[in-house]
Amino acid sequence: MSDTVQPRALPLAGVRVLDLSRVLAGPWCAMVLADLGAEVVKVEHPERGDDTRDWGIRVGSTQTTYFNSVNRNKESMTLDLQSPQGQQIARELARQSDVVIQNFKFGGAEKMGLGYAELSSDHPGLIYCSISGYDRTGPEAARPGYDLVVQGEAGLMALNGEADRPPLKFGVAAVDLFTGMYAAQAVLAALYERERTGKGRHIEMALFDCGLMITAYYGLEALVGGEDPPRYGNAHPSIIPxxxxxxxxxxxxxxxxxxxxxxxxxxxxxxxxxxxxxxxxxxxxxxxxxxxxxxxxxxxxxxxxxxxxxxxxxxxxxxxxxxxxGLNEALTSPRALAGGLVTMQPHPEAGSTPVLAPPYRFDGMRMPIRHAPPPLGNATQQILEARLGLSADKIAELKAQGVI
CATH class of the missing domain: 3.30.1540.10 (formyl-coa transferase, domain 3)
Structure with a gap:
């Protein structure tokens, strides 16, 4: 594509990311890094894959619109992280990676030997990003984090909607998406710092923290005024008309x-x-x-x-x-098409499927789609062979045991 940056020029070319996360906030962070050129391996359960492979409209046998929206420019490998062999393979991949992203339940990564302390002990330059629902050092550390719950708890529903109607959630999972973006920013900062120090970081992101941050000026108005600001629906609270x-x-x-x-x-x-x-x-x-x-x-x-x-x-x-x-009208508008924001990517079962392009432009060129959202486990064998040097017999053995 003439209007996209070529792979050799991508800002994060050569950066390896191990994406152990699932659903939205963690995968969104990993996709941002992938869009900027990082090599992202998404690790998924051998049978179920990411939960989002079962959400939205089906695309082929293992993909959906929801999954595809957050997993472009990645490769998928299947790995049973509950098995000792799967955990050992993940540790070996982490040693070869610059960044690890995980959003397991509190303490889950540590139980599998995939926590920051263990992975960084022999890889001090590792940048490790943990995403949770709430502050990992506080009393709610073990609470699971869900976007809708946090939208309610962070006051976002209270500022959204019409004044005479009940509180309203955002149309998309705004807390998850912003958490993913904040996490990607933190990873980029840590990569930049590592260039000077050679040392990695443990980044900890909480959905609730990010939910509060995006209340922005409404949040400060509530604090200064001592009460919830009025809801104005589609109108502006202080600019008219x-x-x-x-x-x-x-x-x-x-x-x-x-x-x-x-x-x-x-x-x-x-x-x-x-x-x-x-x-x-x-x-x-x-x-x-x-x-x-x-x-x-x-x-x-x-x-x-x-x-x-x-x-x-x-x-x-x-x-x-x-x-x-309308949403379909916007996506098929001359403006969106002329900007190259909607692409058709080849799909092994569906023939082709729409995928949104990355929003970033460098030197006037849009970041490319190097990999369409992957079918489940599309690169498992390739990664085990190329990165870990496993033989075909060993890979067949792992498959027979259900590890991959």
């Missing part, structure tokens, strides 16, 4: 970010100079204080005009705006 509005033929997003934009919006878009001249609406603080009156007037004007006309007027007035698209 800023949100989703209904035109005569469908919804659109309008973001009037300052007072000069508001004046242009009133005069050039909805042709209501009286609103621009009204003292109640002169500044954003005043518009916020008189939100209900102003929004009612704006809604009336917008509902009387077609969306295409409004978008044209908003653009001419230099006010950021856009349509509210």
């Amino acid at each position: 800023y949100g989703v509005f209904d035109a005569a033929d469908g919804p659109l997003v309008i973001t009037v970010g300052n007072n000069s934009q508001f004046e242009r919006f009133c005069r050039e878009v909805i042709e209501r100079p009286d609103l621009a001249d009204d003292a109640r609406f002169k500044t954003n603080l005043e518009r916020s204080a008189n939100r209900a009156v102003l929004v009612a007037e704006i809604d009336r004007e917008l509902r009387s005009r077609p969306r295409r006309e409004l978008l044209a007027r908003l653009s001419a007035a230099c006010i950021p705006c856009g349509e509210v698209a």
Whole structure:
């Protein structure tokens, strides 16, 4: 592909990652590193594989849309980590790796001899990332972590949704995804530090910690005000008009970010100079204080005009705006296709399957998809032969014993 970075130029080329994690936060961290060029081996149970191979829409016999969304640019190997032989193979792979990522239940890695203390004892440069639900040094260390639970406990549901409706979860597993991104940032920092010191790190990430962090300015408003901030649904808590509005033929997003934009919006878009001249609406603080009156007037004007006309007027007035698209519509839009964000990757059973491209561009080039999301165990034999030097007979023996 001419518009992607070639493998030799990838930023993390040569970095080896052993991904012992499953479901979303850990695999997302590993995929970020894979997208940036790391060689990622995803270790999975020989029979079941990752839990997400059973979530979403089936793609072939061992993959699903959920699994594929978080495992591009990886290779899969199967390994029974409950068996002594499987644990020994994992330790040998860890010794050859720069990074290990795991999200076992608290104490689970240590029981298998795969904890940080053991793996780093003969590999002091190892970067080891543990992902859990809660602080591993606190009283809830052993509690399992689930995105939906943490969305509730971290106050994220309380700030999401309409004021007159119950608290609402995010459409995607936002806590898991942000935890994965935070974890990848920490791994990159540790890799950078290791260049200077030669020493690795034990990185510990908790879903609850990351869930609190992404409350962002809402979190600080709650602390300063001493109570939960109001919920505004698709509107902005302090900028008006800023949100989703209904035109005569469908919804659109309008973001009037300052007072000069508001004046242009009133005069050039909805042709209501009286609103621009009204003292109640002169500044954003005043518009916020008189939100209900102003929004009612704006809604009336917008509902009387077609969306295409409004978008044209908003653009001419230099006010950021856009349509509210359906998900499939957004993914198949000319914008997404022109940007190379949606690709079709070959699949041994389905023929081909859609895979989103990495969002990163370096020197104007998008990071490539080097490996489509892998079928279960697609690289097991190759990894055992190339990395550990196992013979075909030994590999056959491990398979017969159910280790791989």
